[in-house]
Amino acid sequence: MNIRDSKYAQCLYFTSSALARKVEKLAIQVWKAVDLPPSHAYLLMAVLEDPGMQPSALSGELQLQPSTVTRLIEKLEEKKLVVRTTEGKLTNVYPTPKAKELQPKMIKCVQQFSQQYADLLGVDESSRLVQDMVAIADKLKL
């Protein structure tokens, strides 16, 4: 069944969550190339671009709760892709050499992913949609 055929196709809750699930599935496929779920991959890319980044900054950048960020970092630590150093109340997260080696592949994943939905949807169309979603999400202050 297509989403448009659902009686809830007019509802923002329904459509945004259905879309997110579908997009995530696509992303999961793409990110299998580096054996990471997308959420882990995005955190790792942020840390690679800004080594030493703190969880609070990651929380803002990724729009995830601090607790979620902690959990993601734990997983990446287990895979030896990041290390954490704590002094005082502050924590710094650094990428390991293993993560740096992975970086080129990750960049390819990003490209492949955006290519894939640009092919499906058209470049202009998809970038307009993304901008609209951003605008709306930012208006939803809770």
Place this chain on the structure above:
Amino acid sequence: MNIRDSKYAQCLYFTSSALARKVEKLAIQVWKAVDLPPSHAYLLMAVLEDPGMQPSALSGELQLQPSTVTRLIEKLEEKKLVVRTTEGKLTNVYPTPKAKELQPKMIKCVQQFSQQYADLLGVDESSRLVQDMVAIADKLKL
């Protein structure tokens, strides 16, 4: 931090999941009025509109995996809002009187929710966005 300030604000994975999380939070607030999480509420509304609806149909209507539908039904059964009857391999899900009593309140929740984001975003803008999201989600066959 706003989503637009994130370095991932151009990425469909990031924006669609961030938007979905925000919208879900808003929906959760609204649906507290009937003490149901939105996912449960939507399933229940579907069953109220079409008593006896089967899990496979619910899976299509709600765009959720069958296993997820089973879990939602279990929760609603615990709350005495639906009952299940099985004959052969088919299962029918029926709303209880308690659910029917709740129906008017649920309709109000739907209205309140759509009102809330229409106020924030404008009626035209938000309905256009929803349609775009539907169109795109439907193109993402996986």
Place this chain on the structure above:
DNA sequence: GGGTTATTGTTGTACATGCAAATATAATTT
């Protein structure tokens, strides 16, 4: 009719995410 295949639904398990509370440290106030 009997064997194969397809459909329907449920379970076991895993993971992502969040909230609220706890912890630890820093900053501020008095």
Place this chain on the structure above:
DNA sequence: AAATTATATTTGCATGTACAACAATAACCC
């Protein structure tokens, strides 16, 4: 300097969702 308040991070617990494997039944084909 002590007490209070604010900030950063982590933990306990709960929930939602999915995949894969399973079970049960129905449909099909020979």
